[in-house]
Amino acid sequence: DTEVTQTPKHLVMGMTNKKSLKCEQHMGHRAMYWYKQKAKKPPELMFVYSYEKLSINESVPSRFSPECPNSSLLNLHLHALQPEDSALYLCASSQEARGGLEKLFFGSGTQLSVL
Amino acid sequence: AQTVTQSQPEMSVQEAETVTLSCTYDTSESNYYLFWYKQPPSRQMILVIRQEAYKQQNATENRFSVNFQKAAKSFSLKISDSQLGDTAMYFCAFMTGSQGNLIFGKGTKLSVKP
Numbered sequence: 036d037t038e039v040t041q042t043p044k045h046l047v048m049g050m051t052n053k054k055s056l057k058c059e060q061h062m063g064h065r066a067m068y069w070y071k072q073k074a075k076k077p078p079e080l081m082f083v084y085s086y087e088k089l090s091i092n093e094s095v096p097s098r099f100s101p102e103c104p105n106s107s108l109l110n111l112h113l114h115a116l117q118p119e120d121s122a123l124y125l126c127a128s129s130q131e132a133r134g135g136l137e138k139l140f141f142g143s144g145t146q147l148s149v150l
Numbered sequence: 151a152q153t154v155t156q157s158q159p160e161m162s163v164q165e166a167e168t169v170t171l172s173c174t175y176d177t178s179e180s181n182y183y184l185f186w187y188k189q190p191p192s193r194q195m196i197l198v199i200r201q202e203a204y205k206q207q208n209a210t211e212n213r214f215s216v217n218f219q220k221a222a223k224s225f226s227l228k229i230s231d232s233q234l235g236d237t238a239m240y241f242c243a244f245m246t247g248s249q250g251n252l253i254f255g256k257g258t259k260l261s262v263k264p
Contacts, residue, residue, distance in 0.1 A: 077241055077254030078195065091251065123193060135183025135202070135245040139252065141195035 039142035041126050047148045050116060056145045058109040058126030066132035067109040068139065069101060070125040078125055084109060085132040116149045123147070152177045154244050156255035163232045164263055170217075171227045171258050173242030183245045184218065184225045185252070188238040198240070201225065232262045 039060045048054050058067065066085050070078035083091035084103040098120075100112040109126055123144045129137035153176045163169035175184070186198040201209045201218050208216050213233075217226045229236055242255040 077257055078252070079254075080251045083251075093251070125193075125195060127195070135200075138197055138200070139195075143192055143194040146193075 039126055039128055039140050041124075041142035041145050043145060044143070045146045045148075047150060048113065048116065049150055050118070052116075053112070053114045055113065056111040056124055056126075056147075058111075058128075058142060059107055060128040060140070061107055062128065062140065063106075064128040064130050064140070065106055066129045066137065067103060068127040068129075069109070069111055070127065070141075072123040072125055072144070074122070082111075083132055090132060113147075116147075118149050121147055121149045152179070152182075152244055152246070152253050154242050154253055154255035156242050156258050158258045159256070160259045160261070162261040162263055163229075165232055165234060167232055168228060168230045169232055169260065171229075171240055171242075171260065173225045173227070173255055175223050175225060175242070175244050177223070177244065177246075179246050181246065184216075185243040185245070186214070186216070186225075186227045187241045187243055187254075188236075189241065189257075190235075190238040195241075199227065229260075234262050234264060236260065237262045 042057045069081040072078040080093050081095045082101045087103045098115050102110040125144045126142045127139040129139050155174045182203045184201045187195045199209050199211045199214050213230045215228045239257045239259050241257045244253045
């Protein structure tokens with residue numbers, strides 16, 4: 036199994052809602068990542084988890100709250116988002132977080148629309 | 151700061167022909183890695199090819215090969231025998247040896263025409 040599964044595929048939420056994005060992998064990877072991709076732009080790193088601990092936070096606003104409850108699962112909790120947060124949210128995993136030594140496996144993303 | 155530049159926003163190629171996508175980068179690091187990712191309409195980012203900066207030999211993966219010119223900081227992707235399934239957005243990306251931050255270029259949209 037070389038898949039990274041993201042749910043839901045599409046999400047529409049209001050600015051006062053609380054929602055969560057979910058990412059799952061069963062490849063035994065110990066590093067997991069959240070990327071944000073605005074329309075017609077490249078992905079930008081948000082968070083990196085290594086061995087279930089947050090190792091990189093790229094100055095992301097606190098309305099985005101990541102969680103890694105176990106080595107297979109990564110969540111992104113969303114609260115009080117703004118319309119400009121509308122984007123494709125991509126999850127990725129790799130064996131470890133060793134930079135360029137690693138091959139990242141990406142999911143197909145969650146397309147988020149904030150109204 | 152590291153930057154990655156892709157100067158071709160869009161390209162097209164006929165099926166079975168060869169196409170080259172350009173990428174330049176800027177860094178003061180000596181230990182780094184370069185990648186080409188494709189993003190088809192399914193939106194999943196798929197690794198096409200990877201090059202270690204310390205290796206002089208150009209990486210190849212089946213129909214995909216790179217021309218890595220370290221002194222010129224250039225990293226182009228050649229796709230031979232183009233297929234309809236190669237239609238996608240192609241991103242050139244850079245990562246240092248130790249950090250988990252992939253820095254992407256703005257992408258080149260490739261269309262393969264029958």
